[in-house]
Amino acid sequence: TISPMGVKQQGILINNMFPGPEIRAVTNDNLIINVFNELDEPFLISWAGIQNRKNSFQDGVYGTTCPIPPGKNYTYALQMKDQIGSFYYFPSLGFHKAAGGFGAIRISSRPKIPVPFPPPADEYTVLIGDWYKTNHKDLRAKLDNGGKLPLPDGILINGRGSGATLNIQPGKTYRLRISNVGLQNSLNFRIQNHMMKLVEVEGTHTIQNVFSSLDVHVGQSYSVLITANQPAKDYYMVVSSRFTPKVLTTTGVLHYSNSATPVYGPIPAAPASVA
Structure with missing residues (x-):
């Protein structure tokens, strides 16, 4: 259970965290993410803003990716091809997002690639x-x-x-x-x-x-x-x-x-x- 507003309620945690762990990558990285579904109903994670070029079946929405049955797992292979910036992931089925299951995605620029502002502290x-x-x-x-x-x-x-x-x-x-x-x-x-x-x-x-x-x-x-x-x-x-x-x-x-x-x-x- 979680209590973000002082009332205990059922939550969906990723790696026992709410919000889920931040995913950090660098442009052109390939990410292998193994998702185990410990819920009592099918589950999917979608990656908002990640392009997944020629790889749309990894997008994690119903119709392009089969739901992960309870007690099973699925290994996502995500491409950060030519991308930088701020994004996030979230559960895309069954209104699970109302219980959590979301977290940040941070894609940093490769070294020596110009960024139009000085590095922050x-x-x-x-x-x-x-x-x-x-x-x-x-x-x-x-x-x-x-x-x-x-x-x-x-x-x-x-x-x-x-x-x-x-x-x-x-x-x-x-x-x-x-x-x-x-x-x-x-x-x-x-x-x-x-x-x-x-x-x-x-x-x-x-x-x-x-x-x-x-x-x-x-x-x-x-x-x-x-x-x-x-x-x-x-x-x-x-x-x-x-x-x-x-x-x-x-x-x-x-x-x-x-x-x-x-x-x-x-x-x-x-x-x-x-x-």
Whole structure:
């Protein structure tokens, strides 16, 4: 069981982890990943954004890949051919994604291949997504019977309903790899008193515009650079729902290494418009 929002519920763990372990690769790597299905129903993992050229049967969706029966395993052979960037994996059958089973994929550039920004001091994965306390089988039954999903119970940051923390050192620049691994809602990500420079979207380096907040739609992945150029204290890291009748919000902490002051003050407001 897992308790991301303080209520015990059935979760799907990968290698006993929620979220699952981050997969790190380099351009042109071949990855061999053996997935054992210990659930009581068929299971598949899909690799969002991984191209799998001439290899679509490895994509992990019903119709191109046969489901893995309970108690059995399947070995994926994935190609990172000519790819870089931020992606994630997730379970693609039976609404399993509502119980977890997701994790980040990071593909780094090969050595000596130019990257259009200086190397950051460190990189952090930030998995955000809406979340239900309801068992995924009950949610699935509701949809199968023609119903629709209610408003989620909350939002998770790296599998936590609150308290997710990123540790940084003053004066240094960091890369955040942000993915919306949720079920249905677009989310807005922002950090109190810090601007974000967008440098990559799902494997493509971008024009480097600077934003105070960023909308991340379901399935999207972005890389941004932030610089620790503010007074030494802790700052809110905020994720809120977009285009919902009731705005859901959760917070984490951006912690300066020399901070002696906890987060305080009003939470940064979400954008008031669609633009």
